[in-house]
Amino acid sequence: MQKFLSRYYFVFTAITIAAFCIAFVIPFLAGIYLSFTNFTTVTNASWVGLENYVKAFTTNADFLNALWFTVKFAVVSIISINIISFALALLLTNNYRGTNAFRTVFFMPNLIGGIVLGYIWQLIINGILLHVAGVDLTYSAKYGFWGLVVLTNWQMVGYMMIIYIAGIQNISPDLIEAAEIDGASPRQILFNIKIPQVMPSVTICVFLTLANSFKLFDQNLALTNGAPNRETAMLALDIYNTFYGRMGYEGVGQAKAVIFFILVAAIAFIQLAITRKKEIEN
Amino acid sequence: MKKILLALIPLLVFGLIACSKSSKNQKTVYLLNFKPEVADVYNKIAKAYEAETGVRLRVATAASGTYEQTFKAEAAKSNPPTIFQINGPRGWANAKDYTADLKNTELYSHLSDKSLAISVNGNVYGIPYTIEGYGIIYNDAIVQKYFALPNRATRFNSMDDVNSFAELKALVEDMQRHKNDLGIKGVFAATSLQPGEDWRWQTHLANVPMFYEFRDNNVDLSQPVDKVTFKYSQNFKQIFDLYLNNSTTDPKLLGSKQVSDSMAEFALGEAAMVQNGNWAWSQINGISGNVVKAEDIKFLPIYIGVNGENKQGLCIGTENYFSINSQVSPEDQQLAADFLLWLFSSPTGKKFVTNDLGFITPFDTFSDDEKPTDPLAREVIAWMAKPNIYSVSWVFVVFPSQVFKNDFGAALLSYAQGQKTWDQVKSVFVTEWAVEAAHADQATAAK
CATH class of the missing domain: 3.40.190.10 (Periplasmic binding protein-like II)
Known part of the structure; x- marks a missing residue:
């Protein structure tokens, strides 16, 4: 059987490889090629070299503004999502009554699509702003920024919480018991045992929140759509607007998308390398 | 196997x-x-x-x-x-x-x-x-109700007497003062300025001052227009202010209003006027609880206060x-x-x-008896047939790009919220036009 598998592995993997090529490799390579061309539809491209990459930065400051906005957003939301979800996970691993119900409730927002969420939160936030300040989300970019932070927190905290719960439940009770016998305070147990022990979960959660924050699109589109005046447009939305907002700029949008990919990939790799180092062998 | x-x-x-x-x-x-x-x-x-x-x-x-x-x-x-x-x-x-x-x-x-x-x-x-044609759609039933008021400040007896900006302003402002007598929330339906819902202003309303600017300068519209001065920006401002200040909605809240909100207000009789085109009939007619009768829907040209505008008709194109x-x-x-x-x-x-x-x-x-029967389309045909009336052509087809329109729309929103002065809005219009026209020319030349 072993021999059979090693000889005919391509038969078993062929369909998956074909699907992977059709759905990922080919579009990806085509996308990179298109970023060096001037095109209206993907079939009538003409080569222009690096022009699109130059234009991505020189046409206006949109891309850099979007990058800066995205970075600020990513920093704030990574910190807040991970702290809140870890706190919830700690709380819900304490064997309180109704823990399972709470876990389900916190997880549920994750099941709602981004566009719907965006519109729901737009209603809520506009309602509050109207009441408190007499304005709406389009009034200032800071409303849009914090609106997005609240929205993504609400959506992603439950998911990260599940991962942290799994991590915490994996900690050997012996360790905690031993620490308690040695007289460690709950605080010491948290910082010296629980957190080091869940570092693998932290790696995953930080990676997921980082990637999701950078790639955020639906929520951004539905909640603010860049208002006021594209000040709350994140990278993905800016790429979309560049592609469709102005004829002849499809290639520039594509170039921005390639830069975006490189950026996200680089940051994700660096982050993985750093947090992996903190993980301890079980 | x-x-x-x-x-x-x-x-x-x-x-x-x-x-x-x-x-x-x-x-x-x-x-x-x-x-x-x-x-x-x-x-x-x-x-x-x-x-x-x-x-x-x-x-x-x-x-x-x-x-x-x-x-x-x-x-x-x-x-x-x-x-x-x-x-x-x-x-x-x-x-x-x-x-x-x-x-x-x-x-x-x-x-x-x-x-x-x-x-x-x-x-x-x-x-x-x-x-197609657009202008200010008004509900004649409400206007007639106004004309019947004993204590009104204007002397108009019918809408035919209103054919300049000054007269429109007098009428609208007095109607707004009597809004409770008329049973409306405001004369104009909400000036929808939510991004993506602002085309009635950044495109259609802007068309009128640009029409006069191009006419003054004899601009050849078959060629791209690379530079404008927004000569009639004050005229745009005064009609836009009229919309904002005599409306159903506080200008600060316009950033979340959509075109369909405005059309609903008009259809439900909460507003007497709304700027839109003949395509809006199906929208007005389709709103449940619609109280506007087909025979009461009329068009008024968008007067912005330029010389000779008493001969101006609808925007047709x-x-x-x-x-x-x-x-x-x-x-x-x-x-x-x-x-x-x-x-x-x-x-x-x-x-x-x-x-x-x-x-x-x-x-x-x-043939003539095969023209559409909806009230707004009939109004458009009637306005086109009026003697001595000139139509405002759709010059917005030469507006440089969607980005330009969106930026201008965003500036209008900031103006409505009191965050931008009119001079800043004007400068957005002029500079963005030049920038976007240059991009568009470059893109066309590259092909």
Whole structure:
């Protein structure tokens, strides 16, 4: 059987490889090629070299503004999502009554699509702003920024919480018991045992929140759509607007998308390398 | 085991090929529709057309504001649209790889005013199929109620007396003072300024001052316009202020208002006036609880306070031109031309155009009793027929790009919220125009 598998592995993997090529490799390579061309539809491209990459930065400051906005957003939301979800996970691993119900409730927002969420939160936030300040989300970019932070927190905290719960439940009770016998305070147990022990979960959660924050699109589109005046447009939305907002700029949008990919990939790799180092062998 | 597997693969591959082949044989016209509001009508037309001629009509409709991106995606497929539409000279410049020459088509010979078509160097690339008009739509029932008030401050006896900005302002402001007597929340429906919902101002309202600026400077609109001064910006400001200050809605809250909110306010009788075009009839009529009677819906030109505007009519034009895809086979191009001719000249087709699509067509195949019957379309026709009245043409087709319009719309929103001065708005208009026109020229030249 072993021999059979090693000889005919391509038969078993062929369909998956074909699907992977059709759905990922080919579009990806085509996308990179298109970023060096001037095109209206993907079939009538003409080569222009690096022009699109130059234009991505020189046409206006949109891309850099979007990058800066995205970075600020990513920093704030990574910190807040991970702290809140870890706190919830700690709380819900304490064997309180109704823990399972709470876990389900916190997880549920994750099941709602981004566009719907965006519109729901737009209603809520506009309602509050109207009441408190007499304005709406389009009034200032800071409303849009914090609106997005609240929205993504609400959506992603439950998911990260599940991962942290799994991590915490994996900690050997012996360790905690031993620490308690040695007289460690709950605080010491948290910082010296629980957190080091869940570092693998932290790696995953930080990676997921980082990637999701950078790639955020639906929520951004539905909640603010860049208002006021594209000040709350994140990278993905800016790429979309560049592609469709102005004829002849499809290639520039594509170039921005390639830069975006490189950026996200680089940051994700660096982050993985750093947090992996903190993980301890079980 | 492995024999079964090996036998399965060709079966799968064959199955895929067989699936993609099956629908190839029938003659098909593929129309990419621009107007979501008439998508259902096209489905009825498709049935009728197939019944009469045996040719299948496939219609795809792009969602509002997404026509160009839908076209980009569809045109790249192996069965691209055979009929699509362009929105004017700028639109043509972007799609010129795909537009076939239509000067020998029979439909073009029926176009009553050949200057309406998009023609370049003697070749015709787009045939307009509907004339539209916009202005200030008002509810005559509310206005008559105002005229009957004993303590009103104006002397107008009918809307015919209102034919300049000063008179409009006097009327509107006095109506606003009496809004409780009239049972309305405000004279004008909400000035919808949510991003993507602001085209009535950044495009349509801006058209009026730009029309006068281009007229003063004798600008050739068949060429891209690279620079403007926004000479009549103060006129834009005063009509825009009139909309903002005499409205159902606090200007600070306009950033979350949509066009449909405004139309609903008008339809429910909460507002007496709303700026929009004849296409809005179906929207007004379709709102449940609609209290506006068809005979009460009237149009008033958008007066902005320029000299001689008492002779000004509605803003009349088109941004709807049919083009035939030059990259499909000649047989398919012919099928497409045949369908368009059928739609605008056969008895069945004309019935659909007049009654269901509600188009005011520019073709000589339509007699006078085949004009649309909805009240706003009739008003447009009536205004066009008035002697000594000139129409404001749609010069916004030369506005440089969507980005320009969006930026101007965002500036208008900031102005309404009190965060930008009018001078800043004006400078956004002028500088963004120059920047975006340069981008557009560059993009066109690169092709």
